[in-house]
Amino acid sequence: MYESMLSFPGAVFGDFERLRRELNEALAPTGLPSSIRSVAPGSFPAVNVGNTPGSVEVYAFAPGIDASKIEVSIDRGVLTLAGERRLTGAPDEQKKTSVYGRERISGAFRRAISLPDDVDVDQVQASYRDGVLRVSIARKASAQPRRITVQ
Template identity: 35%
Template sequence: MFGDLRRFDTGPSRGVDWFRQLMDEMFPESGAADIRSVPRGSYPMINIGRTDDAVRVYVFAAGLAAEALDVSIQDNVLTVRGERPQARSEIEGGEAAYFRRERGSGEFVRTVALPDGLDADRAEARCRNGVVEIHLPKREELKPRRIDIQAA
């Protein structure tokens, strides 16, 4: 009946292992890369912000030329595709022996849902210093309008 309850009389040698297992069960790994709660392996990183007139998307693709990226919007879904070449590091006489490689390479696809009411036909994109800024204006009928109050 109480088979899955934990015993609290573990010895000191098993205490750390028991505590680690208990914490892993209470807080399973979410797959987040860091405090930003982005799933592991998400590339490129993306920031999305909005104003009264537009939504701006910032795609952080350091080391890639604008021509290496394919950005498209369909049904309020932004898709960023591209390929990161494998980094090569040469040492005199041969290739470097890596002890750790954290930079991923290969093809990638990143999709993000965008809010409704954007005019994708008027979208503009600019790339500077490895950051692609995509400007998506809102449709005119959805922009906030100021209403003048008439004196009675």
């Protein structure tokens, strides 16, 4: 008479999740992040954040920026990346050029990334190569797993 929930098709739940996401996108105010940890679509620079057993790794994809003009700072557990991207190779607006599309973001930017509590802010390395800013923050030695020998 009643079917078991275990035999209920799993694809239905996937359809509900897809519908929920589509409704959130349709009803959410445009350009605003969907949660406190996310950012608005099109935020610059795009970042990947990950970790290794010994460090937290942040990669920011920011082509066309002078490395000496990128500011990297850590304050109270928040990594901040800031700088300015100048628009080069674009039509000159003083010549009354009609622009039909502009997809490259230009101007000042600032990204803030929350860091875990076990990072050592005294051991930070930052490098910029081929349009990718890499920031590596070491974890505190006290947070590292260590092996204890049994006597």
